[in-house]
Amino acid sequence: KQEVTQIPAALSVPEGENLVLNCSFTDSAIYNLQWFRQDPGKGLTSLLLIQSSQREQTSGRLNASLDKSSGRSTLYIAASQPGDSATYLCAVVAGGTSYGKLTFGQGTILTVHP
Amino acid sequence: NAGVTQTPKFRILKIGQSMTLQCTQDMNHNYMYWYRQDPGMGLKLIYYSVGAGITDKGEVPNGYNVSRSTTEDFPLRLELAAPSQTSVYFCASSYSFGVQGSPRGEKLFFGSGTQLSVL
Numbered sequence: 001k002q003e004v005t006q007i008p009a010a011l012s013v014p015e016g017e018n019l020v021l022n023c024s025f026t027d028s029a030i031y032n033l034q035w036f037r038q039d040p041g042k043g044l045t046s047l048l049l050i051q052s053s054q055r056e057q058t059s060g061r062l063n064a065s066l067d068k069s070s071g072r073s074t075l076y077i078a079a080s081q082p083g084d085s086a087t088y089l090c091a092v093v094a095g096g097t098s099y100g101k102l103t104f105g106q107g108t109i110l111t112v113h114p
Numbered sequence: 115n116a117g118v119t120q121t122p123k124f125r126i127l128k129i130g131q132s133m134t135l136q137c138t139q140d141m142n143h144n145y146m147y148w149y150r151q152d153p154g155m156g157l158k159l160i161y162y163s164v165g166a167g168i169t170d171k172g173e174v175p176n177g178y179n180v181s182r183s184t185t186e187d188f189p190l191r192l193e194l195a196a197p198s199q200t201s202v203y204f205c206a207s208s209y210s211f212g213v214q215g216s217p218r219g220e221k222l223f224f225g226s227g228t229q230l231s232v233l
Contacts, residue, residue: 091157101172105156
């Protein structure tokens with residue numbers, strides 16, 4: 001059974017810092033991996049999607065990497081801002097799937113203070 | 115473009131009551147999903163649908179039912195509410211899945227959630 005773990009559970013940093021969020025998964029046979037952002041009382045917003053054949057994806061100040069063989073992904077946020085404060089979730093889809101059944105980690109709560 | 119819309123946003127039920135959580139999307143997405151999120155936990159899949167008239171169970175389907183009569187709508191039914199169903203429910207949709215060369219179609223779009231308490 002696929003299990004997804006995110007470390008740390010919570011992170012507090014001053015504005016301007018570069019930071020890394022970690023995600024690990026137990027079964028390396030994945031189809032893709034997505035990083036989401038969740039704001040309090042809101043739904044999830046997809047940030048980056050990495051296919052199993054890819055090593056990384058970038059969007060603005062965000063960069064996500066994938067190392068399938070070691071079962072790890074990292075989300076790098078450059079020059080963090082208070083507006084980045086949210087819960088970040090990673091989720092994987094098992095290889096060979098024909099639908100989007102995501103297995104989620106429990107999330108990292110990020111606080112960026114001015 | 116409204117995206118994925120869920121109603122209601124909040125609801126309190128008594129044990130044994132029934133209710134339907136509504137979900138509609140206006141993006142012409144084929145795939146739709148219902149997830150639940152318990153406090154401090156990740157999301158778990160309840161049911162999913164790959165198109166109108168086609169539904170299937172996810173990881174935690176017990177106590178729930180779904181239907182998909184149109185592309186746009188995917189309601190979730192709770193027949194006999196139990197305290198264990200206290201959770202935040204999220205509906206999501208995606209255009210496609212498993213189609214090579216169209217990763218954009220596999221991004222999931224989520225509604226803002228329904229917070230349900232069963233007392």
